[in-house]
Amino acid sequence: MQHRTRLDVATEEHDPPFAIVDLDAFDSNAADLVRRAGGRPIRVASKSVRVRALLERVLAQPGFAGVMCYSLAEALWLSSVDLCEDLLVAYPTVDQAALHELAKDDKARARITIVVDSTAHLDLVAAVLGADHPELRVCLELDVSWRPVPGLHVGPRRSPVHTAREARALAEAIVRRPGFRLVGVMAYEGQIAGLGDQPPGRPVRGAALRWMQRRSAAELVERRSAAVSAVRRVAELEFVNGGGTGSLEVTAADPSVTELAAGSGLIGPTLFDGYRGFRPRPAVLFALPVVRRPKRHVATLFSGGYIASGTATSDRQPTPYLPVGLKLLPLEGAGEVQTPVVGRAADALRLGDRVWLRHAKAGELAERFTHYHVVRGDVVQRTVPTYRGEGHSFG
The missing domain is CATH 3.20.20.10 (Alanine racemase)
Structure with a gap:
C-alpha cells in the first residue's frame, strides 16, 4: 500500500486538520x-x-x-x-x-x-x-x-x-x-x-x-x-x-x-533533512483538507500557517509532503485560514481530499493540536493528548 494511501485509510474517520504520529x-x-x-x-x-x-x-x-x-x-x-x-x-x-x-x-x-x-x-x-x-x-x-x-x-x-x-x-x-x-x-x-x-x-x-x-x-x-x-x-x-x-x-x-x-x-522535521550523516524518517505529519480549486495546478487548503520559530525565512514554513510534487506559493506561503499548493499533483485533488504536510521544527506542531492520532500501518491505534491537550502550554 502506498504511503499516502496508508495514511488516508488509517485516518478516514477523522476530519482534517489533524496531526498523526507514524x-x-x-x-x-x-x-x-x-x-x-x-x-x-x-x-x-x-x-x-x-x-x-x-x-x-x-x-x-x-x-x-x-x-x-x-x-x-x-x-x-x-x-x-x-x-x-x-x-x-x-x-x-x-x-x-x-x-x-x-x-x-x-x-x-x-x-x-x-x-x-x-x-x-x-x-x-x-x-x-x-x-x-x-x-x-x-x-x-x-x-x-x-x-x-x-x-x-x-x-x-x-x-x-x-x-x-x-x-x-x-x-x-x-x-x-x-x-x-x-x-x-x-x-x-x-x-x-x-x-x-x-x-x-x-x-x-x-x-x-x-x-x-x-x-x-x-x-x-x-x-x-x-x-x-x-x-x-x-x-x-x-x-x-x-x-x-x-x-x-x-x-x-x-x-x-x-x-x-x-x-x-x-x-524528523524538515530542518533536519540537511545532514549528510543521518536522515530521520518523518514521524509526525499533519493533514489539511482541500477547500478550493481556483485553477489548474492549484489547490487551496484550509488553515496551515504553522510557522516555526527562529529566523523569518522560508525554511521555517511547513512543507507539502504527500501527494508528491506540491509546493507552496512564494508570495502567499502557509496562511492563517488558507494555504494554496501548486503543482501537477494538484489536478488529481478533489474538495475534501487530504494533503499531508511536515512542520519545520519538531515540537512546535504540538502547540497547534490538542491531540495526535497514533498510526501503526493503516490503523489508528489510539489518540493521545499533546501538552496543550492536557491543558498545558509552557512557552
Missing part, C-alpha cells in the same frame, strides 16, 4: 539515535516532543535516560505525574511561582535540576525564596560557541561562561552558597548540532558549514574537557551533558561528556 517511523528514529550515540545515554529533549505518551514510550527504550525540559513549570508537572525521576531544566528560570512550588516539594527537588550561568541566577533564586531556602540541584551551563577570532561568535547566545577559568570561578561561587548543590555541567554546541551540513540546493553554504563545524568540534573537545576538569576539582558531578540530534557522533567522541541530548531526531 509509530514505525518514530521507533525507527529512536533506534537510530541510540546507534549514533555509541553507548552514551540520551537525555530526551522534551521541547521537541511535547506529548507525554511519546516521552513515556521513548524513555522505556534502552539507551534513553532522563528528560531535558524547557521550563521549570514543565519539569514540575512531569514530576507530579511521575514521568521521570531525572529532569534537567535546560534554560534558566525566573518563574517565581514555579520556584516557590519547587522549594516546597521535596520529591520535585530530588528530581529536578535547574541551570545557572551566573551568580545573578543564584541571587534571583535567593531573592524569591529567601536566603535560607531548601537545597536546590543546579547545573552550570558552559558556552561552547566557536570564537576563532576576537569579535566573531558562531553559535547560540547562551551562557557567558566560556573558559575553564570562568567555569571554575562560577562553580566555586555555587558551592559557597548555602541552598545550592552543583551536580552537572551542560554544554550545547548548537553550531554543530543545529545546523545541517548539507542544506538542499546550497552546496557552497554546505561546504562552509562543514569547514566551520570541523574546526569548532576540534577546539571544543579541548576546551570543554578543560572546563569540566576545572569544575570537577570543585564539585562532584553527576553528569556532563552535551550535543543534540545533529552532533551525536561528534559529542560522543568527547571523553568529558557523560550523556547526550536529542529530541528532534525522534520526529
Whole structure:
C-alpha cells in the first residue's frame, strides 16, 4: 500500500486538520539515535516532543535516560505525574511561582535540576525564596560557541561562561552558597548540532558549514574537557551533558561528556533533512483538507500557517509532503485560514481530499493540536493528548 494511501485509510474517520504520529517511523528514529550515540545515554529533549505518551514510550527504550525540559513549570508537572525521576531544566528560570512550588516539594527537588550561568541566577533564586531556602540541584551551563577570532561568535547566545577559568570561578561561587548543590555541567554546541551540513540546493553554504563545524568540534573537545576538569576539582558531578540530534557522533567522541541530548531526531522535521550523516524518517505529519480549486495546478487548503520559530525565512514554513510534487506559493506561503499548493499533483485533488504536510521544527506542531492520532500501518491505534491537550502550554 502506498504511503499516502496508508495514511488516508488509517485516518478516514477523522476530519482534517489533524496531526498523526507514524509509530514505525518514530521507533525507527529512536533506534537510530541510540546507534549514533555509541553507548552514551540520551537525555530526551522534551521541547521537541511535547506529548507525554511519546516521552513515556521513548524513555522505556534502552539507551534513553532522563528528560531535558524547557521550563521549570514543565519539569514540575512531569514530576507530579511521575514521568521521570531525572529532569534537567535546560534554560534558566525566573518563574517565581514555579520556584516557590519547587522549594516546597521535596520529591520535585530530588528530581529536578535547574541551570545557572551566573551568580545573578543564584541571587534571583535567593531573592524569591529567601536566603535560607531548601537545597536546590543546579547545573552550570558552559558556552561552547566557536570564537576563532576576537569579535566573531558562531553559535547560540547562551551562557557567558566560556573558559575553564570562568567555569571554575562560577562553580566555586555555587558551592559557597548555602541552598545550592552543583551536580552537572551542560554544554550545547548548537553550531554543530543545529545546523545541517548539507542544506538542499546550497552546496557552497554546505561546504562552509562543514569547514566551520570541523574546526569548532576540534577546539571544543579541548576546551570543554578543560572546563569540566576545572569544575570537577570543585564539585562532584553527576553528569556532563552535551550535543543534540545533529552532533551525536561528534559529542560522543568527547571523553568529558557523560550523556547526550536529542529530541528532534525522534520526529524528523524538515530542518533536519540537511545532514549528510543521518536522515530521520518523518514521524509526525499533519493533514489539511482541500477547500478550493481556483485553477489548474492549484489547490487551496484550509488553515496551515504553522510557522516555526527562529529566523523569518522560508525554511521555517511547513512543507507539502504527500501527494508528491506540491509546493507552496512564494508570495502567499502557509496562511492563517488558507494555504494554496501548486503543482501537477494538484489536478488529481478533489474538495475534501487530504494533503499531508511536515512542520519545520519538531515540537512546535504540538502547540497547534490538542491531540495526535497514533498510526501503526493503516490503523489508528489510539489518540493521545499533546501538552496543550492536557491543558498545558509552557512557552
